[in-house]
Amino acid sequence: MARIIDGKMISQQIKDECKEEVAVLTEQGKHICLAVVQVGADPASSIYVNNKKKACAYIGIESLAYELPEETTQEELLALVEELNEREDVNGILVQLPLPAHIDEDKVIQTISPLKDVDGFHPASVGAMCIGQPGFLSCTPAGIIQLLKRSDVEIEGKECVVIGRSNIVGKPMALLLLRENGTVTVCHSRTRNLKEVAKRADILIAAIGKPRMINHEYIKEGAVVIDVGIHRENGKMCGDVDFDDVVDHVSAITPVPGGVGPMTIAMLMRNCVESAKR
Numbered sequence: 001m002a003r004i005i006d007g008k009m010i011s012q013q014i015k016d017e018c019k020e021e022v023a024v025l026t027e028q029g030k031h032i033c034l035a036v037v038q039v040g041a042d043p044a045s046s047i048y049v050n051n052k053k054k055a056c057a058y059i060g061i062e063s064l065a066y067e068l069p070e071e072t073t074q075e076e077l078l079a080l081v082e083e084l085n086e087r088e089d090v091n092g093i094l095v096q097l098p099l100p101a102h103i104d105e106d107k108v109i110q111t112i113s114p115l116k117d118v119d120g121f122h123p124a125s126v127g128a129m130c131i132g133q134p135g136f137l138s139c140t141p142a143g144i145i146q147l148l149k150r151s152d153v154e155i156e157g158k159e160c161v162v163i164g165r166s167n168i169v170g171k172p173m174a175l176l177l178l179r180e181n182g183t184v185t186v187c188h189s190r191t192r193n194l195k196e197v198a199k200r201a202d203i204l205i206a207a208i209g210k211p212r213m214i215n216h217e218y219i220k221e222g223a224v225v226i227d228v229g230i231h232r233e234n235g236k237m238c239g240d241v242d243f244d245d246v247v248d249h250v251s252a253i254t255p256v257p258g259g260v261g262p263m264t265i266a267m268l269m270r271n272c273v274e275s276a277k278r
């Protein structure tokens with residue numbers, strides 16, 4: 001039976017570290033504030049936004065919640081982002097994705113000041129990460145690096161295969177693994193022989209967005225598997241990996257829930273603290 005990488009526990013450690021730092025900053029008279037903007041009422045988004053607010057409350061970060069109606073126009077949303085950019089009391093701005101179809105997500109992301117871009121989605125943040133300069137790191141991939149490091153999984157020199165090439169997970173994940181001296185391969189829907197390529201991995205990151213697609217046929221015996229997927233099937237949650245099928249075949253694996261998800265939130269908190277320190 002594989003070792004289960006406990007994202008809930010590791011995210012708790014990181015949140016406790018943040019809480020200590022916030023206590024010190026508060027003593028110095030600093031106040032930390034994250035603005036969370038949600039447009040529309042997608043139930044999954046509401047759960048994530050709620051988890052973010054709870055984490056803020058635990059750590060001692062104020063959260064300003066903006067719950068805007070589905071019909072909000074792009075102009076209205078951009079005006080709010082610009083107002084939050086200007087506000088000295090706001091350290092971080094998070095606009096929950098996905099946005100309704102009538103709003104241009106790229107435009108919104110580009111409007112957030114890179115100094116407050118705690119999601120790490122702004123082109124300036126992505127560019128800085130790409131060339132190893134300081135900036136906010138995208139929370140999910142940065143959380144996965146922390147999961148690996150704090151579980152004593154060495155990345156240097158290892159074959160790392162990322163399945164998925166999204167702007168918010170796959171691409172930044174590949175860059176961060178490279179930065180840790182992994183040998184990185186990125187696969188996607190057009191990859192030929194996906195199973196063979198995936199089987200090369202010592203560390204496999206599954207971020208495809210298809211429930212339980214990755215079974216033991218994609219995985220080398222003894223590999224470490226990180227499951228980024230989150231799906232709900234008649235009330236039960238699962239990831240991109242068929243956990244039951246692979247658990248006896250791998251050396252370590254993240255569960256869903258309780259794996260990558262909580263780490264995303266912990267790293268968001270860390271970025272907020274960083275923002276306040278800068």
Ligand SMILES: Nc1nc(=O)c2c([nH]1)NC[C@@H]1CN(c3ccc(C(=O)N[C@@H](CCC(=O)O)C(=O)O)cc3)C=[N+]21
Nearest residue numbers: 047048051095096097098119257258259261262264265
């Ligand atoms: N601007 C923006 N930034 C994001 O960081 C962002 C986003 N938009 N849109 C959606 C995705 C998804 N995401 C998750 C956060 C926490 C959990 C999480 O806490 N998951 C728990 C379970 C929570 C549940 O019950 O669903 C777990 O896996 O254990 C999951 C997913 C952040 N995202």
